[in-house]
Amino acid sequence: MRAESAPPIVITAGEPAGIGPDLCIQLVQRAHAEPPLVIADPDLLLRRAALLGLPLNIRPYRAGEHAPSAAGEMVVLALEAGGSLEPGRPDPANAAYLLEGLRRAAEGCMRGEFAALVTGPLHKGVINEAGIPFSGHTEYLAELAGVERVVMMLATDGLRVALLTTHLPLREVADKLTAERLEQVITILEHDLRTRFGIEQPRIKVCGLNPHAGEDGHLGREELEIMQPALERLRARGLKLDGPLPADTLFTPHGLRGADAVLAMYHDQGLPVLKHLGFGQAVNVTLGLPFIRTSVDHGTALELAGTGRAEGGSLAYAIDTARRMARASTES
Numbered sequence: 001m002r003a004e005s006a007p008p009i010v011i012t013a014g015e016p017a018g019i020g021p022d023l024c025i026q027l028v029q030r031a032h033a034e035p036p037l038v039i040a041d042p043d044l045l046l047r048r049a050a051l052l053g054l055p056l057n058i059r060p061y062r063a064g065e066h067a068p069s070a071a072g073e074m075v076v077l078a079l080e081a082g083g084s085l086e087p088g089r090p091d092p093a094n095a096a097y098l099l100e101g102l103r104r105a106a107e108g109c110m111r112g113e114f115a116a117l118v119t120g121p122l123h124k125g126v127i128n129e130a131g132i133p134f135s136g137h138t139e140y141l142a143e144l145a146g147v148e149r150v151v152m153m154l155a156t157d158g159l160r161v162a163l164l165t166t167h168l169p170l171r172e173v174a175d176k177l178t179a180e181r182l183e184q185v186i187t188i189l190e191h192d193l194r195t196r197f198g199i200e201q202p203r204i205k206v207c208g209l210n211p212h213a214g215e216d217g218h219l220g221r222e223e224l225e226i227m228q229p230a231l232e233r234l235r236a237r238g239l240k241l242d243g244p245l246p247a248d249t250l251f252t253p254h255g256l257r258g259a260d261a262v263l264a265m266y267h268d269q270g271l272p273v274l275k276h277l278g279f280g281q282a283v284n285v286t287l288g289l290p291f292i293r294t295s296v297d298h299g300t301a302l303e304l305a306g307t308g309r310a311e312g313g314s315l316a317y318a319i320d321t322a323r324r325m326a327r328a329s330t331e332s
Helices: 020-027 042-052 092-110 124-129 137-145 170-176 179-195 222-236 267-278 313-331
Strands: 009-012 037-040 057-060 073-078 116-119 151-156 159-163 203-207 240-245 261-264 283-287 293-296
Touching: 009 092, 009 313, 020 037, 020 042, 020 313, 037 042, 037 092, 042 057, 042 073, 092 116, 092 124, 092 137, 116 313, 137 283, 137 293, 151 179, 151 267, 159 179, 159 267, 179 203, 179 222, 179 261, 179 283, 222 240, 261 267, 283 313, 293 313
Parallel strands: 009 037, 009 116, 037 073, 057 073, 116 293, 159 261, 203 240, 203 261
Antiparallel strands: 151 159, 151 283, 283 293
16 A cells, blocks of 8 residues: 655664563554654564553555555564664664664655654664674764764753753863854754744743853853854854843743743853753754754653653654654745
8 A cells, every 4th residue: 555645753772671662562552653664673572561561563664655554553664683682781782773874864865765864872882892883873973973062952842941061071162162163053943944934933942051151251251252243143144143142041931932942151151951841841852964863852761661651751752843844945
């Protein structure tokens, strides 16, 4: 059976020992008019479904076929894992399998075979233990796509927070705050808010680096010497930017009013607020790639794998966000 519809959303199930496979199985317990496609080892999925006590019928993926799926039916692009499939016990022998799934998904997105990529959680340390240097999904996908700069943004209902820097020791953050980096990140953020989210003239509020946004130089001069000149140059190009603003008052209902996104200077400046607001119902979006990529906002939760206690809200939200972004991209 063939049906005319958009290309599928592709999901990488993530670490075999974690909850990614569980969440994919839970996801397909209802029928889907536009079923997502899962890249995973079918044996892993069937074993995990049996452990969870959930029905699972695997339908092999065929390019160009977009038929609806019944409850308990999963469309699967099969890859064979190289190591243990036991929940809760990661195996470095699965590293190549995980990276091959990501490569296949990204390349399919770039040639239009898939509408968007949703990634399940990985265990970075296990891949490194296999002797493969790996710093994370985002960096790996950027390298595959040949992109120099990408931007991490988390989103939940009512709030989007992008990051100037991501996983850095706090003492290194100030050194990474350069005018060039700030202008690159804001340009990517503004572009993708327009083209991926359908916001005609996005308004971005920018956090200062220091307490009270430097308090006129008394608590640090980065705002005066780096940030303000860079923001003025971007405003001269027509971007709608507020800041640099004190983060403590920006993240209030009044401070967020009218903002389409907030740019935080470092990981823990912005993400605790967003995760407090929407944990389990938030999505990680990578901006600046030539394709749409969203991800769950949680880790592998090894202790929950195979128990049936994993919550699937973030995966559902990531898929929904990816689908809405894909539609906005075709309309822009």
